[in-house]
Amino acid sequence: MKIANQPFWLRLLVAALILFVLATIATACQPAAPTAEPAAGETEEEAASPAEGERTLTAWGFVWTADWLDAIAPGFEAEHPGVKLKVERFEYDPYQDMVLTTLASGEGVPDVATLDPMWAGDLYRGGTVLALDKATTELNVDDFVPGGWNLYAWQGKQYGIPLDLDFNLLFYRNDVYGQAMESLGMTEFPNTTEDFIQLSEEVVEQTGKPAFIIYQSDYYAWYQSFLAPYGGNLINEAGTEYIYDSPEAVAALELYSDLANVHKVAKLWDWDTDGDPMVALSGGEVMGVMHGSWFATEIASGAPDMEGQWAITTVPFGEAGRPFHSATGGASLSIPTGAAEPELAWEFIKYSMTPENQAEYFKIVAGVPSLETSWDDPAFDEVNPYFGIPLGSQVAEWSLGAMPMQLPSLEVADLIGEAIYQATTGQASAKDALDEAVEMAPPLQ
Amino acid sequence: MASRIESLNHADIGAKNNQWGKFWRAAIPYIFISPFFVGFVGLQLLPISFSAFLSFAEWSGLNQIQIVGIKNFVTMVNDARFWNALRVTFTITVVCTILGTAGSLALAILIEQVRGWLSPILRAIFFLPSVTSVVVIAYVWKQLYNADFGFINAVITQFGLPAQQWLTNPRLALPSLIIMLIWAGLGWDALIITAGLRSIPDDLYDAARVDGASGWAEFRYITLPLLRPTLTFVLVTSVIYLWGLFAQPQLLTGGGPIRGTQTVALYLYDVGFRYHEFGYASAIAITLSIIMFVSSYINFRLVRTEVEY
């Protein structure tokens, strides 16, 4: 039965059949629908279609946030019989990509998504996330730190409920700075630009090493520790124009550059050229750095033999008596447009915002929640062995002094990063660099 | 080339002559090309049209598509980042094409001089990068260029030269990329040129030698002119390929430092898939496509030069 001898149509049929079989194999061979990502996480979903009366709520979280979601899930399921919470867990880097594309396409969106303020702004303005109209009525706004709550508001509407507040703190070598303070006769850690420059110059002189790190091209580092305490902002109140070229912003950028180039107390750190700063910090090459409170865990594991040598305080830049010492970041819970169960999603968000569940968040994620009523939990008063202070309650107290800063986009982040590069390498004045960055920024809706 | 005119519609020969038969026979070629054209319409024609349409609109992927006329193109003309990308891509294209073509010509000729078992081996070695994934090439070179533990710095420091920041120094990043690109492309182009070299009849060279021509004269008056179609082909394909360069700069330097190696394609990707400005990205895409189309058309016509001998 030679194939070549058969009539044309038969061969066509056979060919089509073969192609069809191949296609089916291909589809069948595809890896199964996503379960939780690998690594040290628990998996827990069946891809079960909900039985009669059973509904599934999908929540996305990255790393430890997913762990927390898993932890509080049973309580929610108990309160809502017939509802299953399906938690999907991602690593941080691919998560951003995944969220942005999925939400933008409107297909396969979760019901609850953890969002980082850095790229959440884009999502709010694009209508990719639902406005949470019940936020102000069903939650007590006063229970939240304003710096957290207002961060996720846009043009009068609330788009996210804040989880933890992340704002910059100065991590510094207690022993080294303490010595310098003694030589200068300082009794309290300086809290103004002028005093701090004086102290760090002394540190440099005594150790011959930079007093702290300043990140090159890092818009985040700049707006948190400099723009905010200098009273500047990224977007104006009305949300209609960019103002990161205001005189305050220019002053903030000039200081950023001067600290490295003029006063020579800071090391301009470039991740590409200089590598991982932890190496320098643990090796005694640099005496300080500014990061969010999450860095406490990092340095404890990165430089374990330096226990007790590191201390934390609020960012010391700015004038005396300034209202804010840093700006807030963190994470939030939002409901994407096109979610299958928006009502249920809102119920879950409400459920997660109880003092108990937020205390649980603190214990698992180690970030201080925005919900002030959760701070009563004894976990916050536990003394952190590495730093010798009750880290939870201390950071919670400091969080009251962090300002919410309206959210720009990835594009603006890139532009500001470039402006920082130009200013710190002397290629342009701070004012020109920022003016250009504002000019090139995409228009706000 | 067998002429199209000569081949009769040979479905006519000896076949059934009824209505049904006639219909079938006429339909056959259309049926045969339909798998391709169906896919072509769906996956190329429609997308391109949509792209052209999008370039006159603003769209973030989920919100409504808003027509804005030529606004995107105006923005593009005023966008310093776009001009930077254009400059970067143009530099890469010109330098790599000229140096690459000259290099592969030299390489092809040299390898031809080698006899025996050595030459296929050499050819295979030089050809390796062409079959290696771009990702692999980029990452291996990234290791080589590494300022702290890369092989290149290790070697030059042996000679007393200072270690360089190959990929993070704004002045060195682009040359580093270009070097890698030339390295990767030599073997492929050399192979094509070799094919061209072999199509030149030996009697021409013999005749020239009888007349006492030197090696250099041979090259100038025989090899080069007869290689024109081949060389032009190499130039054309290089230009087209380099204008659309994306993967290598993205993987090697991410477009940095400070957009120093950001090609138009890279910028396009950023605008579309990171900033989610699909309208503007489409405008850039259409512009890039036009540039590439014009380049290839110009070169396509140049290839048509007949060479008499």
Added chain:
Amino acid sequence: MERRRKIIRNGIAGFLILISLLYLLPYIWMIAMSLKPDGEIFSTSILPQNPSFIQYERLFYGYQFGDQTLRINFPAYAKNTSIITLISLVLVLFTDALAAYAFAKFNFRGKNILFWIMIGTMMLPIYATLIPSFWLFSKLKLVNTYQALILPGVIDAYGIFLLKQYMETVPSEILDAATVDGAGAFRRFWAIMVPLSRPALGTLAVFRFLFVWNDYLWPLVIIREERMYTLTLGIANMEMRQGMIVHGSQMAASFLATIPVVVLVLLMQRQFLRGLTVGAFKA
């Protein structure tokens, strides 16, 4: 005279051997690095002091980092890439050969127009279709699927061009004779044209294999989850794991990903070259 020629020739050979060693350097570096244990990853000596297979092991068993395991799903990458390449090849060869046969041996209305449209698209870069294709597959809910990876690659006008050139050199007499014997068009295609076109098909197969196996941009845009990564995407992504030394495994993966391609091209060398000469640069 002969001796001088010989000296020059040997000189050239020597010179080329030297250059080719430099050419091999990146590959040697890649293999060497893949065999180095963690401590030596940052050393500048070329060869490992204590060669080990740990970088390769990690591709299958994951990284141990403190109490966390980082999984690199290399087997999935390899599987995905193999499957899509194979299916892609079959589909492309079939589609292109059919269309090429039609263009080469038939006259039909609109033939020239369609042909020139096809040529035109050869010159259009992928960027013109990138965003809409992404949106299209997104709307069809085919993001992150095999279909999305395979289908765009099946549209290959260059292949039709190449095959058509070759098929035109096949004498029509053979086909006419078959027609007289009562063979239908498809049978002529399948039983005569295809076997006779083997060299060109071989070349095309190699080209497409290279293209699909090594493709980066499209998978980057359309694939969102690690389980669906292709080899190129997987290797590229290894760069971005936070804080862990993955360079070694990256090189190991690179080596493994390169072997099939090198083997294939070595095997198909002659065909490949022949295909290049026949169709490549004649306008």
